[in-house]
Amino acid sequence: MKIEYLKKEKIGLVKIWGRLDGLNADILKEAVLAYLLETTSILIDCAELEYIDSVGLGALLAGLKKAVAAGGDIRLADVRPKVKMTLEITRVDQIFLSYDTVGSGVTSWI
Amino acid sequence: MKALISLREKDIGWVRETLGRFHPGMLPIANKPQVEYLIDFAILNGCSDVRIVMDELGRDLENYFGNGIRWGVRISYALSSCSDNIEQVIEKNSNFCADSSLLIMDGFFFIHYDKNKAYDIRAEILSQAMAVSCESGSVFYCSNIKELSSMIDIATEVDFSLSPLNSMDDVFQMTVQILDAEQEHYVLPGYGSAKEVLMGRNVELERNVQIRPPVIIGNNVRLGKNAIIGPHAAIGNDSVVDQETEVKESIVFPKSYLGVCLTLQKKIICGDKMFSVKEGEWLEIGEGFLLSQLNDLRIRPFFRKLVDRSAAFLLILLLFLPFYFLRTARLFQNDWIIRNKKYFRNAQGQHCQVKEVVPSCGTRSGRVFEKLSLDCFYKLFSAAAGKLDLVGNQPLEVNMYNMRRLQDFTFYSAGVFTYSKSEGLVLGSLEADITERFYAANKSILQDGRVLTRIMHSRFTVKNMEVEK
Numbered sequence: 001m002k003i004e005y006l007k008k009e010k011i012g013l014v015k016i017w018g019r020l021d022g023l024n025a026d027i028l029k030e031a032v033l034a035y036l037l038e039t040t041s042i043l044i045d046c047a048e049l050e051y052i053d054s055v056g057l058g059a060l061l062a063g064l065k066k067a068v069a070a071g072g073d074i075r076l077a078d079v080r081p082k083v084k085m086t087l088e089i090t091r092v093d094q095i096f097l098s099y100d101t102v103g104s105g106v107t108s109w110i
Numbered sequence: 111m112k113a114l115i116s117l118r119e120k121d122i123g124w125v126r127e128t129l130g131r132f133h134p135g136m137l138p139i140a141n142k143p144q145v146e147y148l149i150d151f152a153i154l155n156g157c158s159d160v161r162i163v164m165d166e167l168g169r170d171l172e173n174y175f176g177n178g179i180r181w182g183v184r185i186s187y188a189l190s191s192c193s194d195n196i197e198q199v200i201e202k203n204s205n206f207c208a209d210s211s212l213l214i215m216d217g218f219f220f221i222h223y224d225k226n227k228a229y230d231i232r233a234e235i236l237s238q239a240m241a242v243s244c245e246s247g248s249v250f251y252c253s254n255i256k257e258l259s260s261m262i263d264i265a266t267e268v269d270f271s272l273s274p275l276n277s278m279d280d281v282f283q284m285t286v287q288i289l290d291a292e293q294e295h296y297v298l299p300g301y302g303s304a305k306e307v308l309m310g311r312n313v314e315l316e317r318n319v320q321i322r323p324p325v326i327i328g329n330n331v332r333l334g335k336n337a338i339i340g341p342h343a344a345i346g347n348d349s350v351v352d353q354e355t356e357v358k359e360s361i362v363f364p365k366s367y368l369g370v371c372l373t374l375q376k377k378i379i380c381g382d383k384m385f386s387v388k389e390g391e392w393l394e395i396g397e398g399f400l401l402s403q404l405n406d407l408r409i410r411p412f413f414r415k416l417v418d419r420s421a422a423f424l425l426i427l428l429l430f431l432p433f434y435f436l437r438t439a440r441l442f443q444n445d446w447i448i449r450n451k452k453y454f455r456n457a458q459g460q461h462c463q464v465k466e467v468v469p470s471c472g473t474r475s476g477r478v479f480e481k482l483s484l485d486c487f488y489k490l491f492s493a494a495a496g497k498l499d500l501v502g503n504q505p506l507e508v509n510m511y512n513m514r515r516l517q518d519f520t521f522y523s524a525g526v527f528t529y530s531k532s533e534g535l536v537l538g539s540l541e542a543d544i545t546e547r548f549y550a551a552n553k554s555i556l557q558d559g560r561v562l563t564r565i566m567h568s569r570f571t572v573k574n575m576e577v578e579k
Contacts, residue, residue, distance in 0.1 A: 021396075054397055081389035089372045089384065089400070
């Protein structure tokens with residue numbers, strides 16, 4: 001898994017490549033918690049996220065909890081169908097705001 | 111009239127590639143195998159003999175249909191070559207096809223017919239071959255093979271039609287269509303307990319299960335507490351839908367386990383694979399507690415109990431000497447207290463009294479005692495006597511609170527070594543609860559062996575912490 005972070009004005013753009021599962025969810029969790037120190041508005045670009053499991057979901061939810069507690073949010077953009085399916089069946093899609101493109105995700109904060 | 115059903119790889123190969131679990135002819139549509147609809151149609155047309163011709167052996171199909179006695183017809187089977195066309199198939203089955211008018215069903219499709227209508231008049235009006243076709247197959251009526259070259263299309267003149275089955279999307283649409291508007295047209299498995307609700311044998315419903323018609327539920331299905339089934343849901347035989355899960359506009363194939371708190375809409379579940387009708391994609395879920403394939407739920411209790419009791423007896427023999435040696439050491443160090451506790455054995459509320467060694471207060475002999483799993487020594491006698499499983503759920507103390515918990519826990523069976531301990535989970539946590547339920551629903555001798563090995567290994571690597579309730 002690879003993670004890239006870019007701060008655009010007040011929004012943190014996080015892009016994830018590969019699989020987010022039990023082997024590397026901790027890495028993302030630590031990274032997101034670190035990014036939250038800079039900004040509480042984080043948009044995760046999921047265009048290259050191939051797969052997520054329950055541990056990966058847990059990492060995202062941990063980040064969301066922290067962001068919301070600080071008055072911010074973590075949102076998702078460009079989620080692939082297979083990842084979307086996992087989000088849907090576990091009802092996590094009802095917790096995260098999700099957008100078709102990174103552009104519309106960024107606009108949502110304006 | 112005789113019927114010949116031809117299932118060839120070029121038509122059914124996509125099912126094998128996608129699912130692979132069963133012969134494509136057994137693909138369930140509204141909980142009934144696709145081929146069974148064809149056989150029912152053949153019977154409505156007055157056929158007394160049916161031959162099923164396949165490119166590859168279909169053991170599960172042959173086991174299910176057998177010789178056709180359940181349907182009141184004679185069913186036989188034959189193999190064909192992948193390269194054979196329908197004329198060649200008929201020629202190779204000439205002994206079957208001779209001296210009789212034929213109803214030939216070639217391809218992979220669904221026949222829309224109505225069991226309340228008469229279809230057996232075709233033979234009387236056969237003057238030449240007639241066909242009804244769709245993009246994935248055809249139904250022909252003919253007197254002999256020579257007529258096939260000059261067939262006429264009679265699609266507009268008959269009161270049945272064909273729908274292609276080329277994808278899981280087609281399977282989904284067919285199932286929904288049958289549940290919605292065509293339930294009365296076919297002989298569907300199950301009993302109509304309410305309008306548009308068909309339920310099979312031995313269906314167990316826990317508290318507050320909601321059934322929203324139209325729905326079809328197979329045999330030996332277990333629906334957990336607060337589960338919501340429907341509308342437009344088909345739950346296959348031997349499946350488990352765990353608590354708080356909603357299955358709406360979805361199909362669950364047989365022997366599938368759906369975990370806790372899931373929402374399925376416009377999905378097809380086949381074991382641990384999920385197809386999304388909306389996305390048109392398959393996803394293999396690697397986590398068994400979300401979705402998994404169930405083993406045969408008809409666990410042979412006698413054999414499993416025998417293995418359990420024998421293994422418990424062996425462990426007693428193995429641990430006897432270290433137990434008494436370390437017991438003496440602990441007594442000497444004033445670190446030995448025994449208590450008697452009553453635990454529920456199973457979901458039916460049967461209970462047993464078990465002697466327990468209170469956890470060590472930290473002495474060296476106590477630590478070694480626990481590392482060797484000797485704290486479970488007394489419980490092994492209960493397992494050898496058949497009162498507890500060797501590997502099972504965390505035993506629940508006999509009290510009102512646990513009695514209510516048992517009502518929602520159909521598979522509960524107390525064990526000496528527990529599932530949540532094997533995963534190193536904190537007892538009483540949500541993860542432990544989910545793990546206990548998942549393993550109990552998937553119980554098998556092999557699984558129990560793996561769990562036991564993991565527990566023994568973890569004793570030497572991780573210290574488990576117990577949460578007192």
